[in-house]
Structures are given as structure tokens and as C-alpha cells.
Amino acid sequence: xxxxxxxxxxxxxxxASLIFASPIKAIAQPIPINPFGVSYFQPKFGLxxxxxxxxxxxxxxxxxxxxxxxxxxxxxxxxxxxxYYKTVYFKESDKMYWQIEEKVVQFxxxxxxxxxxxxxxxxxxxxxxxxxxxxxxxxxxxxxxxNRNQNFGITPGGxxxxxxxxxxxxxxxxxxxxxxxxADPHTVNxxxxxxxxxxx
Amino acid sequence: MKNLFKIILLVFTITLxxxxxxxxxxxxxxxxKVCYTQAPDELYVKLELSTNPSAVPIDVxxxxxxxxxxxxxxxxxxxxxxxxxxxxxxxxxxATARYIVEGDTVMVIDSDRLSNQSYKxxxxxxxxxxxxxxxNLKLSK
Numbered sequence: 001x002x003x004x005x006x007x008x009x010x011x012x013x014x015x016a017s018l019i020f021a022s023p024i025k026a027i028a029q030p031i032p033i034n035p036f037g038v039s040y041f042q043p044k045f046g047l048x049x050x051x052x053x054x055x056x057x058x059x060x061x062x063x064x065x066x067x068x069x070x071x072x073x074x075x076x077x078x079x080x081x082x083x084y085y086k087t088v089y090f091k092e093s094d095k096m097y098w099q100i101e102e103k104v105v106q107f108x109x110x111x112x113x114x115x116x117x118x119x120x121x122x123x124x125x126x127x128x129x130x131x132x133x134x135x136x137x138x139x140x141x142x143x144x145x146x147n148r149n150q151n152f153g154i155t156p157g158g159x160x161x162x163x164x165x166x167x168x169x170x171x172x173x174x175x176x177x178x179x180x181x182x183a184d185p186h187t188v189n190x191x192x193x194x195x196x197x198x199x200x
Numbered sequence: 201m202k203n204l205f206k207i208i209l210l211v212f213t214i215t216l217x218x219x220x221x222x223x224x225x226x227x228x229x230x231x232x233k234v235c236y237t238q239a240p241d242e243l244y245v246k247l248e249l250s251t252n253p254s255a256v257p258i259d260v261x262x263x264x265x266x267x268x269x270x271x272x273x274x275x276x277x278x279x280x281x282x283x284x285x286x287x288x289x290x291x292x293x294x295a296t297a298r299y300i301v302e303g304d305t306v307m308v309i310d311s312d313r314l315s316n317q318s319y320k321x322x323x324x325x326x327x328x329x330x331x332x333x334x335x336n337l338k339l340s341k
Contacts, residue, residue: 143311
């Protein structure tokens with residue numbers, strides 16, 4: 001069996017190869033395009049992995065679903081979670097506070113629309129995106145059997161979207177993650193989306 | 201053909217990612233390694249406390265299980281910064297400590313599981329454990 005370090009190196013190299021399997025042949029000569037223009041219907045299966053974070057918090061975000069490349073929208077089922085316990089404070093009653101360890105989870109339907117305004121010679125595109133995460137949020141706490149702070153909510157966001165290959169897209173933007181009353185709602189959102197595209 | 205290669209690469213990468221993190225001690229076959237064949241029945245739960253800002257003894261409760269549906273095992277007042285309990289393994293334990301901070305009551309809650317792990321060394325079942333778990337009942341601000 002290979003040592004763990006070698007396996008990790010191989011994994012990283014393979015992952016990088018996968019992302020850049022359709023290389024960026026040229027990033028020069030950008031062509032302005034109509035951000036509201038659409039093509040024909042090109043539904044693809046996609047998966048995404050990302051994170052949203054700020055100075056106080058960090059969540060992973062994974063999803064899979066529909067990637068529509070002609071009309072530039074996505075509908076994904078996502079799961080987000082904080083991978084560690086964070087110390088939070090509840091105001092339980094007047095003059096009574098709890099200091100407790102919290103993890104949070106959110107399951108959401110992610111609706112994303114992209115508006116590309118630049119296209120490059122190799123068909124890579126740059127534009128803006130808007131996203132709505134419509135989902136169910138809850139917190140789990142050390143020492144408590146029941147989850148708390150369950151709520152349904154809408155998490156809006158937006159930012160820059162770069163479709164850098166025929167099967168991958170990178171997004172960087174802002175997400176207003178306001179479901180958790182014990183954390184700053186302003187987060188940075190980074191996301192890598194991969195989709196199966198059999199068109200050359 | 202190129203896309204088939206991409207799909208194979210994707211499947212292979214995901215497979216490798218999923219298998220590269222699950223190496224367990226069951227892979228071990230080392231006759232020189234110390235192997236404890238008996239699991240401990242009891243281990244220590246250590247409670248770490250702050251000094252109460254109001255200088256009165258801290259109200260501490262210790263539960264077997266969770267605070268809201270577990271069994272209250274002990275309730276005491278202390279000025280110590282550390283308390284120990286020798287408790288059976290394979291149970292969750294929760295402790296709470298009440299502090300008075302500027303007229304408000306702050307209850308710190310922490311919980312963990314006292315457990316041991318077993319693994320195979322060659323053909324023998326061995327046990328591994330931490331001597332204690334720590335429940336952090338210190339005020340964090």
C-alpha cells in the first residue's frame with residue numbers, strides 16, 4: 001500500500017489534471033457578449049464544492065444537480081456544514097446566558113443565474129452571478145440532545161463567475177448567510193463547479 | 201474519447217479521494233508494538249474551570265448523557281480549577297458550570313464521549329485509549 005503522503009500527492013495531481021483537462025489556450029482577445037443573451041438548452045449533470053467563510057466562521061458546501069449551459073443557470077441540491085465546534089452564547093432568559101459548543105448544518109436548493117459579459121477565444125467566459133440558497137438550517141450542540149435554531153431561510157449572494165473550461169467553473173463572491181443568530185452573516189463564497197460536458 | 205478520459209479521470213479521482221482517508225490501524229501487523237488486549241472499564245473525566253469572577257464557589261453539575269435528557273450524577277460547589285471523575289467508558293458525559301459575571305449568570309456547557317478504540321494487530325485485537333477526556337468549562341470571554 002502506498003504511504004498516505006504519496007497518495008495525497010497523487011490525488012492532488014489527478015484533481016488538478018481533471019480541472020485543467022480542457023486547458024486555457026488563450027486568455028487574450030476577450031469578446032464582449034450580451035450578458036442577457038442565451039443559447040439553446042444544454043442541460044448537464046454537475047457537482048460543486050465550495051466554502052463560505054468570514055473571520056469568525058467557516059463552512060464547507062457541497063452539491064449536485066442541474067447545470068444549464070445554454071441559459072446559464074443551475075439548480076443544485078447542496079449541503080453545507082461547519083466542520084468544527086465553535087463557542088457561541090445564548091441568551092436563555094433575563095440575566096441568564098449559555099456558553100456552548102455549536103456545529104451548524106444547512107440543506108438547501110441552490111438557484112444560480114449567470115450573466116457572462118466576456119468570452120475568450122477558447123470559449124472560456126467571465127461574468128457575474130446571483131444565487132439564492134433556499135434551505136433548512138439547524139445547529140447541533142454539545143450536551144444537548146435536541147437541535148436548536150431550526151429555520152427555513154433564503155440566503156442570497158452574488159459575485160464573479162469564471163467558466164474557465166468546458167467542464168468547470170470558478171465562482172467568487174459574497175453570501176449573506178443570515179440564518180445563524182450567533183455568527184456574522186457577511187461571508188465570502190468560493191465555489192468550484194464541475195459538469196459533464198460531452199460537447200467539444 | 202477525450203470526454204471518456206475525463207469521466208474516467210473524475211471517477212478515479214473521487215475513488216482515490218474517498219479511499220485515501222480511511223486507513224485504519226487494522227492495517228497494522230507489527231509484533232514489536234505494545235498491544236493491550238483488555239479494554240479499560242473506567243477512565244477519567246477531567247473538568248477544567250475558570251475562577252469565578254464573583255469570587256463565590258462555582259455551581260457545577262455533572263451528567264451521564266446529555267444535560268437535557270441525561271442523568272444527574274453529581275452536583276457540587278467548588279473553588280477548584282480542576283475536578284476529576286472516574287467513570288465507565290462508552291458513555292457520553294456532560295458538565296455545566298455556572299458563573300456570576302457582572303450580575304449575569306453564565307452557564308458553560310461541555311460534553312464528550314469516554315471511549316476506547318480497538319484495532320487488529322496481526323491476528324490480535326488491541327485496545328487504545330486516552331487516559332482522560334477534558335470537559336472545558338472555562339469562561340471564554
